Amino acid sequence: MSPPGGVWSDDKDVSGTPGNPVLQHNHSKRYDVFYYSNSATFMSSVVITILLVNKKSCENGIKSYALRVCLVVGLVGLLIAYAAGSCRRSKESIYLIIIAAAVLISLVIQVLILSSTHDTVGGPWSKCMERLLKRLLRLKDGGQQTVPDQQGSLEHDEKNERKRHKYLMLLAVLAASITYQAGLNPSGGFWYDDPNHVAGNPVLHDIHPWRYRTFFIFNGISFMASIVVIMFLLEKSVRKKVVTLEVLHLIMILDLLALMTAFAAGSCRKFRTSMYMLFYSACPLKSELSVVQLVLNCSNLLHLHLNCTFNKLILEC
Incomplete structure (x- = not known):
């Protein structure tokens, strides 16, 4: 409904048809990729909603992997639509391709290592991951507890795990929606039909290029990290505690830090005000x-x- 780059106005000297997307006129291939990927994400979201409304269709969708396929199609389409709609040059696309490659590598590691070892918790890969998590995040060793202690705190621990799961999912979805909209419609708006500038290009990119690059890179990192957290939370290995929520907690903190940096770079036009924003954002972390x-x-x-x-x-x- 509101494509990136805006639409042509009804002025007399405009190059395109009033009401048509500017991106379609200047970058037709990029607009086509954005349009079809965004449409695939929208339709997959509608299918997921229909499957979840009815209990019987939800059970059949889970058994036939239809729900999982729709989720994967929706998230991948969202990544492609973001890459196509937020970029105007090949250099910016390379940045997003590198970030997206890091996301895919993390998902491959998840599938090949974590999901393959969730049935054999005592395997070498599982022990190696457990040691790394303990060293990096200083996790407490829960394997030395006795059976009565485990039974006494089992319900309380499961309740806390479910709460953390819900709030992490809520924050990840919120961050993904904010960064997606900010990437497609950056602060400063877009150029209109002007002989000195390309219509539909971000104004901030031409006036403050280094500030726009900072906003673009950190906003992309925050968006990709949010998608990673959502994919991890939807995986069964997280619910079986092979991948602990402390890891997703750490990823979410980095996600929010990148979001704050993107906000400081995109909402300010002077270096002093950006430092103020970063200082105010760092106060809770102290x-x-x-x-x-x-x-x-x-x-x-x-x-x-x-x-x-x-x-x-x-x-x-």
Whole structure:
């Protein structure tokens, strides 16, 4: 409905037909790739919604892998549409191809190593990954607990895992939607039909090229990282705790840091204001409190408050 680059206005001296996309006139092949990829993502999202509405169709879709195929098609189409709609030059496309290649490599590692070893938890690959996670993230060793202790804290741990799973998915979807829209419609807008500039190109790219490159690269990193987190959370190996949520927690922190850097580069026009934004963004990190932990703490406090209020109402009745 709102393609990247905008649409032609109804002025007299415009080069294209009023109401038609500017990107289709100046970069027809790039627009076609964006249009069909975005349409495939939209239709796959509609199919997923239809499958999830009915319980019987949802069970049949899970058994026949239709739901998983639609999810993969939607996410891959979203990546292609972002790469085609947010770039105007080959150099920018190379940047996104490198980032997308890193995403694909991580998914290949997930499929070949993690998914193949989730049935044999004691295998060499599983032990190697467990040691790396303990060293990098300082995970606590939960294998030394006794059986009664495990049974006593099993329900509490599973409940916390489900909560963290939901909030990580919420943040990942929110970051993906924000970065997708920001990449297709960057700050500063687009040039109109002007003899000195190409219509549909970002204004920020011509006025502040280094600032636009910073925004473009970090916004792309944040978008790709959000897609990676969503794909990991949809994988069964995460629910079976082969891939711990601490890894996704770390990826999400890096995702939000990239998003804050892109915001500081795209929303400011002076170096001083960008430093102010980065300083304000780094203040919560100094106290070692991430955005995910803050959301979890606020939700827990809200949940306790609602429970107390509900109990008081029951006692009054």
